[in-house]
Amino acid sequence: MEYKELENCKLCAWECGVDRLAGEQGVCLAGLPKVASCQLHPAPPQSYTIFCSSCNFRCLNCQNWEIAHYPFTQYKIKGIVNPEHVARVGVQAVNSNAGQMIGADRFFFSGGSPTVSLPWIEEVVQCAKTLDPDIKINFDTNGFPSKNSFRRIISISDSLTFDIKAYNDEVHRTLTGAPVEPVLTNVQEMARQKDQLWEFRILVIPNIVDLPEIQAITEFIVSLDETLPVSFLTFRPNFCLDTHPGASRELMEAVVTLARRTGLTNVHWAGFSGIPGVNPSIPQRIKDQFSLQNSAVAAFYAQRAGCRQIHRDCGKCSFKLTCDLKGYYPCQSR
Numbered sequence: 503m504e505y506k507e508l509e510n511c512k513l514c515a516w517e518c519g520v521d522r523l524a525g526e527q528g529v530c531l532a533g534l535p536k537v538a539s540c541q542l543h544p545a546p547p548q549s550y551t552i553f554c555s556s557c558n559f560r561c562l563n564c565q566n567w568e569i570a571h572y573p574f575t576q577y578k579i580k581g582i583v584n585p586e587h588v589a590r591v592g593v594q595a596v597n598s599n600a601g602q603m604i605g606a607d608r609f610f611f612s613g614g615s616p617t618v619s620l621p622w623i624e625e626v627v628q629c630a631k632t633l634d635p636d637i638k639i640n641f642d643t644n645g646f647p648s649k650n651s652f653r654r655i656i657s658i659s660d661s662l663t664f665d666i667k668a669y670n671d672e673v674h675r676t677l678t679g680a681p682v683e684p685v686l687t688n689v690q691e692m693a694r695q696k697d698q699l700w701e702f703r704i705l706v707i708p709n710i711v712d713l714p715e716i717q718a719i720t721e722f723i724v725s726l727d728e729t730l731p732v733s734f735l736t737f738r739p740n741f742c743l744d745t746h747p748g749a750s751r752e753l754m755e756a757v758v759t760l761a762r763r764t765g766l767t768n769v770h771w772a773g774f775s776g777i778p779g780v781n782p783s784i785p786q787r788i789k790d791q792f793s794l795q796n797s798a799v800a801a802f803y804a805q806r807a808g809c810r811q812i813h814r815d816c817g818k819c820s821f822k823l824t825c826d827l828k829g830y831y832p833c834q835s836r
């Protein structure tokens with residue numbers, strides 16, 4: 503496993519250029535690619551799912567914060583794993599009775615953000631295809647690979663699941679810590695390669711990513727191709743949003759109706775709805791800093807969890823290597 507490109511890492515759209523092999527760190531804080539866990543997974547597309555550790559985003563709502571926010575939770579991380587070994591075990595799992603019973607036909611690279619581990623993933627894919635040329639590959643992306651990485655991802659993947667976190671830059675930054683422009687550029691590229699798109703996934707978060715934000719996202723997708731598949735996922739209280747209310751069934755149904763009215767023809771929603779929570783009262787000093795109320799809500803949570811900037815931009819932040827938000831522990835920080 504010699505990944506020379508990690509000496510000048512430009513795998514994701516931060517394009518930090520840090521020497522990961524020499525211990526320098528970008529926003530992802532990653533060194534050599536590490537695996538968190540691997541398992542057969544029955545959710546479509548049914549697969550042998552490989553969770554890679556580390557992430558180039560710092561989403562307030564992270565579902566997999568324990569592995570994305572490495573190195574604070576190393577007990578969840580398997581570590582550096584030989585790609586041939588993962589390929590062999592994964593091919594066996596997909597072709598096993600259990601794999602066939604759930605309908606598994608592919609490897610599914612998730613995380614964290616698997617982009618951080620791309621050269622390692624390319625090796626796994628090459629080994630897996632040698633062992634079983636029929637094995638398929640799904641890549642799960644937050645839309646933030648560099649342009650060059652996104653081309654590489656498309657070239658190794660049969661399908662992509664593509665998260666769009668927000669459309670407005672202000673909302674995207676407050677929620678993820680990253681600008682939206684690289685994501686929207688990759689959405690456009692994805693639309694050109696639409697046969698490989700499994701679906702766009704949009705998490706619906708009350709008062710943060712709800713109807714006005716969904717309207718903006720769906721209008722953007724419709725402007726590219728109204729037949730692109732979109733799945734709306736139901737927010738459940740999590741990580742820095744651990745006290746925020748979950749999305750209700752009514753909101754999810756309204757979102758799908760809105761998306762259809764906007765022109766999308768292939769939409770549905772999924773997930774558990776109606777988990778209770780408390781809408782926060784946002785201080786005026788935070789509201790005054792934003793043009794969109796939903797950004798102010800996200801900024802409130804970011805500050806409460808330890809972000810020291812009002813306008814998040816983790817790649818340029820002087821606290822990116824010592825960020826308190828990375829050490830946030832749900833329900834124990836207040």
Ligand code: SF4
Pocket residue numbers: 511512513514515516517518519520522527528529530531532558617618
């Ligand atoms: S944040 Fe992105 S460019 Fe920077 S080191 Fe991590 S993967 Fe590489």
Ligand code: SF4
Pocket residue numbers: 560679808809810811813814815816817819820821822823825826827
């Ligand atoms: S302190 Fe800096 S690195 Fe941490 S979340 Fe805020 S903007 Fe991002």
